[in-house]
Amino acid sequence: MAERFLDNPILTTKDIKPSQPGLLVECVLNPGVFQFEGKIWLLLRVAERPMQKEGMVSFPVLRENGNLEILEFDKNDPNVDLSDSRMVGYKDKTYLSTISHLRLVCSDDGVHFYEPEDFPTKIFGQGALETFGIEDSRVSLMDGVYHLTYTQVSENGVGVGLMRTRDWRSFSREGMIISPHNKDCALFEEKIGDKYYCLHRPSGIDLGGNFIWLASSPDLLHWGDHRCILRTREGWWDSARVGAGAAPIKTTEGWLEIYHGADAQHRYCLGAVLLDLKDPSKVLARSHHPIFEPVADYERTGFFGNVVFTNGHLVRGDEITMYYGASDEVICGATFSIHQLLTDLLTSA
DSSP states (O other), X not given: OOEEOTTOSOBOGGGSOOSSTTEEEEEEEEEEEEEETTEEEXXXXXXXXXXXXXXXXXXXXXXXXXXXXXXXXXXXXXXXXXXXXXXXXXXXXXXXXXEEEXXXXXXXXXXXXXOOTTSOOEEOOOSTTOTTEEXXXXXXXXXXXXXXEXXXXXXXXXXXXXXXESSSSSOEEEEEEEOSSEEEEEEOSSOBTTBEEXXXXXXXXXXXXXXXXXXXXXXXXXXXXXXXXXOOOTTSTTSSEEEEOSSOEEXXXXXXXXXXXXXXXXXXXXXXXXXXXXXXXXXXXXXXXXXXXXXXXXXXXXXXXXXXXXXXXXXXXXXEEEEEEETTTEEEXXXXXXXXXXXXXXXXX
């Protein structure tokens, strides 16, 4: 169903320079995607940490004043938990093993990307709600304004932030629009009736789970009427968590959304779901099987293997050009046919 780019992976950690001396780029992943000034752009998530010393684990934390502080612990300390490569546990606290910022790159052909010299290409976390970094931006264009929903991470929790720009040179930061614990927020790129809509993913603790929810808003800042529309499925490929990808695609059959799902072994695949055009809380059809799985070597091995994850695509006629992160380490591309996705969805509904 999907055609991977022959040049995959199209971006690796070797292609991106560290944001400052003393840091190493550990991961390049999960880009937002948009078109601007005749080029294709990716808003990458770049994860960095210091060079590691033998027997020690070190990682950066951004203080509220904007200074970067390096914390370091002995790996043999019984209080240190390194069971998940993405995290560092110490006593009663959990940190991220890397800190992420957003990085702009552009391309003339959609395959070969570079950092432009005439744009501010680095967007860093700011303030108390972003001390562990900012991650996984989705880019939606409405009325000439690019809306960036992204994940804000700090010891206070994980929530959804919003930035806006018209020219990619200046940004307005609107703060946290959905409070912790929440992420994977994808905006619909037009109103339905008189309201804006988004998909988002709260994380249930004890009760509930990692499900996809729908919310509406009069102004893109204040969100309400929250409804759970897509749950995990026990025993399936999306049994542990599901989350939205990029902005839903409007088709004649409904809103088409490519989403990620993971199982208990943390294997991430992609599926599709079709929502009603007038009432997107109604699920019309959903993938029984993944539409995209981690099968290539660069998808199965890496910083966190067996992962394909998307939050950005371009649509041209019947073709979706999807950019995705593989193994939490590299950027890749693939294409889909909207007609084929809809046919498969409606046949299995």
